Amino acid sequence: MVLGATGTTGGRVAARLLAAGHEVKAASRRATPAEGARAVRFDWYEPATFADALDGADSIYLVAPVGALDPAPVMLPFLRQARAAGVRRAVLLSSSAIPAGGPAMGQVHEALPGLFGEWAVLRPSWFMQNFTGDHAHARSIREEGLLLSATEDGRVGFVDADDIAAVAVHALTGDRAPNTDLVLTGPQTLSYDDIAALVTEVTGRQVTHRRLTFARLRDRLAAEVPPDFAELLAGMDRAIAEGAEDRTTDTVQRVTGRPPRGFRALAERELSGRL
Template sequence: MSSPTGTVLLLGGTGKVGGRIAPLLKAANVPTLVASRSGNSPTGLPGVKFDWFDESTWEPVFASASSPPIGAVFLVAPLMSHPGAIMRKFIDLAVAKGAKRFVLLGASPITEGGPWMGDAQKYLRELGEQGKLSWSVLRPTWFQQNFTENAHGTFLKSESKLFSGTGNGKVPFVNAEDIAAVGFHALTSPQPPNTDYVILGPELLSYPDVAAIISAAVGRTIEYVELSEADLAARFAQWIDPEYAATLAAMDTDIKNGAENRTNDVVRTVTGKEPRSFRDFVEENKAAWI
């Protein structure tokens, strides 16, 4: 399979989603360049060093691609509260270097022009309307993998506790494999998507539901611990920028108020496969909490 736009550049190419798109591109024989801060590529695809906060790494990325040149870019925002300006600057560079398609990893709560990557989403649409590029935004809800690969996983294993500020709010937790499958389609489809995809899992679950499901799988009680938004923000701020921590904590309050209480058929429509269930994910990964 050849990409309709040339070599695909995966920013965050070793991350939760990019690291899962890479093998799909490799299997389809799509020319791919995996960008990361280390420059390493565990998939056997060519790797290149890229750091949002070191602009000297940007332009060499485009010189690293052999034939065909980079034509499609998978964008993952840097971990900062207001990345709009830096992302616009890189998008402009990529367009000047010949990139024609951009797929942005967004998030279901983040709408165009909103915080975090919302500005980049708005900018891509504007450039698309000017005929300068084609675009898509992946807007997944909260990842199933957050319970194995993030701080949640650490405390589930070490303390048998699940901390959140979501109350009984429901979330259609989605598997990163399904997000990657939609991303692969957006990067390689013959027709430009020029849309955003709200990517949701098949079942609505609260965090207390999650604690109960994991409890049953591992054979011990996982305690759900409800925190206030302020306490949750303070907890997150132990690991990440305080402003970003406050944004994440506010998203938990949004979940409590019903913001993620929805399902759709995007995964099935785009990929032809049913989204993976959370219970199947837990069964496949219960060793992470034992």
């Protein structure tokens, strides 16, 4: 069972599982899954959708409710129901910025080993697709030629969502579950100035990183999302500025047997000729 099966990582996970010959239940509020998957309606806030989604599932790829600052009260009752229904392995998508026991997904991460004998927590760095898909950064690049952040000179090991999905499939289907958390990054760290320069070079369109203060970014985000969520997101930029994401890991290579993809390759694949 793949939650968020129409999302950035869930759709990729479902497609890879199907390609490998696995039966997949694609669970989402809007069931438009990868071809070959069985669509099943699922809504975190409608417990009546849980039983049908869980029926016959032996492993789950977990994606939290969108925008939930404290997802544990919603997710943990579902996970207990999943265990009772016969699910033996759970792979949770979290974030490199959130350790076990930390805020938001950190609470679910901390609880997962006590709920399932087979588990993994994926903790990817920021997605490369934030600059190419429907994320606010990607829209700003397309519409204004601007990349807005409060990250200053901070560097991030941006990771390709395809690499996250590849690791997720190994974690879901391997003979032995990882039973640990896995921090996922790309092959190098880049600043937002670096990202703007690479997009400019690949597309031929000038893209500029405009540096905002924490307060300015928070207030800008608060026009689109709840104020507490805007505070959290702006705080993540501030943490990047302070060096929290300036690291790379060998996890993708170690788990999949191939190196992670770099941002230039992704930009050439997804942005060249499109801006």
